[in-house]
Amino acid sequence: MNKTFPLASLYTALAFSCAVPVTVQAADRDDALRANYWAVQGGPNHLSSWPGEVNFGGPRSDASLTLASGATVGLVLGRQIGKARYDLEYQHGQLDITAVRIAALSENVDSRLKYDTLTVNASRQLRLSESLLLFAGAGVGVGRVNLPTIGLTVAKCKCITSASETGAVVQLRIGMDYQLDDNRVAYLQLGATRLPGASSGALPTITYARRDVATMAVGYRGLFN
Numbered sequence: 001m002n003k004t005f006p007l008a009s010l011y012t013a014l015a016f017s018c019a020v021p022v023t024v025q026a027a028d029r030d031d032a033l034r035a036n037y038w039a040v041q042g043g044p045n046h047l048s049s050w051p052g053e054v055n056f057g058g059p060r061s062d063a064s065l066t067l068a069s070g071a072t073v074g075l076v077l078g079r080q081i082g083k084a085r086y087d088l089e090y091q092h093g094q095l096d097i098t099a100v101r102i103a104a105l106s107e108n109v110d111s112r113l114k115y116d117t118l119t120v121n122a123s124r125q126l127r128l129s130e131s132l133l134l135f136a137g138a139g140v141g142v143g144r145v146n147l148p149t150i151g152l153t154v155a156k157c158k159c160i161t162s163a164s165e166t167g168a169v170v171q172l173r174i175g176m177d178y179q180l181d182d183n184r185v186a187y188l189q190l191g192a193t194r195l196p197g198a199s200s201g202a203l204p205t206i207t208y209a210r211r212d213v214a215t216m217a218v219g220y221r222g223l224f225n
Contacts, residue, residue, distance in 0.1 A: 041219030117143035143169035167196025
């Protein structure tokens with residue numbers, strides 16, 4: 001009779017019986033947690049294009065900006081109550097503009113767009129182990145986008161004028177916490193933020209649609225009472 005399997009099963013059962021109390025104790029500790037926190041984060045963002053429409057005072061033409069991945073940085077201040085977190089978050093992001101197209105005309109450019117958001121977020125965490133936690137959440141708030149004036153050499157005009165707008169922002173996020181100790185957490189976060197559109201005032205005017213920018217951030221969170 002092969003006794004390897006029963007012995008392996010015994011070891012597995014013993015390991016499981018030791019691990020479960022640790023997880024349960026950690027979960028109980030999470031339920032009882034009441035603390036304030038601050039966080040800093042930063043990482044790359046991605047948006048491949050931003051479409052728009054140019055009005056030359058009569059005729060209208062489709063336009064589009066080709067974008068390269070940029071970066072975001074953020075500051076967070078919040079409150080944790082059990083497994084739930086509620087916070088106020090500020091983010092600043094930039095994206096490089098590498099090309100512009102108006103109707104059939106296109107040209108490579110070197111410019112940059114910027115955006116800022118301020119959101120109120122709510123998220124909930126799920127403990128996977130003593131040190132690892134999964135979290136997901138959403139936020140709403142206000143944001144501002146600023147797009148630059150861009151000229152087309154082939155058309156000999158500054159056909160795209162600067163545009164800016166302040167409007168509503170919605171964002172979703174999911175991530176993983178690594179608990180360094182009871183008061184310090186490192187985390188990796190993936191998110192999507194819907195930015196407001198923008199428009200310019202002087203002819204030729206341009207109007208940009210709302211766009212979703214994808215973000216990835218590495219962050220550090222500190223808890224305090």
